Amino acid sequence: MFEAVQTSRSLNPEQSALIKKMTGEVERPDIKAVNIRLEDVLVLLPFSEYYDIFMLLEDDFKSLYIGKRTFTELRTEAQEEAEKKTQKSGKLTIDLIYDILMKKSKISQSSRDKLLKRECELYVYFAYPREFGKLIFTKAKENRKKVIITADMPYPRSIAVNVLSRYGYETCDELIVTSELDASERNDIFAEVLRRSGVSARELLNIGGNVERDVEKPIMQGAKALLAAPVDMLMVRSGNLRCAVQARHIYDYESPACLALHCAFGIYGAYGFDVPQNRQPHSDFCSDGYMLGFMVYGPLQLVKKFKPENELQSAILDAMEKCPETRAGRDDFVAVFRSHFADFLDKFGYSSCELPFEIFTYNSSVGDRMLLQKYMSPEHNQLWTDSSSSPALAPIQKRKMKKNAMEKFADKMFPPGTRVRIMTDEMIYKMKGGK
Numbered sequence: 252m253f254e255a256v257q258t259s260r261s262l263n264p265e266q267s268a269l270i271k272k273m274t275g276e277v278e279r280p281d282i283k284a285v286n287i288r289l290e291d292v293l294v295l296l297p298f299s300e301y302y303d304i305f306m307l308l309e310d311d312f313k314s315l316y317i318g319k320r321t322f323t324e325l326r327t328e329a330q331e332e333a334e335k336k337t338q339k340s341g342k343l344t345i346d347l348i349y350d351i352l353m354k355k356s357k358i359s360q361s362s363r364d365k366l367l368k369r370e371c372e373l374y375v376y377f378a379y380p381r382e383f384g385k386l387i388f389t390k391a392k393e394n395r396k397k398v399i400i401t402a403d404m405p406y407p408r409s410i411a412v413n414v415l416s417r418y419g420y421e422t423c424d425e426l427i428v429t430s431e432l433d434a435s436e437r438n439d440i441f442a443e444v445l446r447r448s449g450v451s452a453r454e455l456l457n458i459g460g461n462v463e464r465d466v467e468k469p470i471m472q473g474a475k476a477l478l479a480a481p482v483d484m485l486m487v488r489s490g491n492l493r494c495a496v497q498a499r500h501i502y503d504y505e506s507p508a509c510l511a512l513h514c515a516f517g518i519y520g521a522y523g524f525d526v527p528q529n530r531q532p533h534s535d536f537c538s539d540g541y542m543l544g545f546m547v548y549g550p551l552q553l554v555k556k557f558k559p560e561n562e563l564q565s566a567i568l569d570a571m572e573k574c575p576e577t578r579a580g581r582d583d584f585v586a587v588f589r590s591h592f593a594d595f596l597d598k599f600g601y602s603s604c605e606l607p608f609e610i611f612t613y614n615s616s617v618g619d620r621m622l623l624q625k626y627m628s629p630e631h632n633q634l635w636t637d638s639s640s641s642p643a644l645a646p647i648q649k650r651k652m653k654k655n656a657m658e659k660f661a662d663k664m665f666p667p668g669t670r671v672r673i674m675t676d677e678m679i680y681k682m683k684g685g686k
Contacts, residue, residue, distance in 0.1 A: 256586050286401060308373070338434060340433060343437070350363075456475045460481040522587060543577055
């Protein structure tokens with residue numbers, strides 16, 4: 252079971268005010284029941300992409316499958332097909348997803364069962380509590396509210412119960428698992444929540460991460476609602492870094508070579524935006540040296556053979572080492588990363604973790620450069636300013652991008668991650684209408 256690491260960063264005034272406001276809503280005497288989403292609010296996974304956990308099954312899959320496709324590709328397609336198949340009727344379950352995967356891959360029933368079991372084990376292993384959600388849950392129980400938890404997942408009830416019992420959520424009064432519901436019930440999940448709450452709509456508080464589903468719909472039906480924004484969404488919107496990384500790896504960001512970087516973004520979102528905070532002007536790291544150290548200086552520690560490319564990079568590294576805030580962020584990143592992953596990702600490599608520092612060197616925002624200004628010479632500050640430009644940005648893809656013939660040819664000719672490949676991807680991206 253995951254053991255929490257106590258980080259050194261304190262909440263800013265904006266975050267403290269938000270906690271006070273949300274806990275105040277939970278404590279209101281006219282609220283008799285509180286419904287909280289399991290995913291994104293009470294429990295997180297330390298990944299930034301939905302398919303990352305699938306990459307961890309590739310070795311298991313290779314020993315069971317004789318084809319050329321990856322498990323991640325087939326598993327993603329199987330879920331998409333299952334969602335379409337159950338859109339109007341039927342239950343969206345992990346069993347249905349794996350039935351489709353078995354058919355597509357032609358693996359045996361026993362192989363299918365082995366992979367399904369392994370995925371469930373990995374979900375339970377990596378799931379951990381969101382501290383902000385845990386606080387909301389605790390406040391609701393302390394104030395004797397009826398607490399309903401909605402688990403919107405394809406996994407069976409036993410998996411949800413396992414995760415809840417690990418982190419103190421087993422004292423909830425009701426657990427709704429959407430894999431047990433048919434399409435009509437899933438599409439109107441709030442009606443099921445209201446029914447099980449046993450209270451009127453005006454006595455119910457709904458808390459989730461989806462504006463339309465978790466806030467607008469309950470309010471339209473007379474309930475109260477609060478938005479607990481997903482940490483990955485907050486992380487992406489906090490600055491240009493995540494979109495700049497996507498632009499650099501527009502077609503291979505979903506490859507195993509980038510998995511460690513995905514995980515770095517995952518814990519950056521979880522620990523930096525557990526309590527939501529807004530983007531700051533002219534900064535990609537909320538004008539916070541700790542956040543800069545966590546996401547730029549921290550991942551660099553995973554790259555064992557990293558060496559600065561030039562005088563500017565050496566000066567920036569020296570400045571981050573001198574800055575107490577960036578140093579604290581770096582140390583917390585390393586501790587948190589190892590607590591979540593241990594040596595799980597060693598086989599995938601960590602070379603992609605250089606990229607945040609490279610982007611920070613040449614595409615940094617003025618507010619972030621100012622965080623290190625006093626730790627650098629005037630000459631190096633001027634060199635940094637002269638060398639910086641706005642990064643190329645790409646939209647975040649919710650589903651993996653399909654490759655055309657030109658992109659597949661590039662895969663064969665130029666290995667992903669090389670400088671030649673990065674230049675090739677930029678050319679392809681511009682040909683497809685990117686800027």
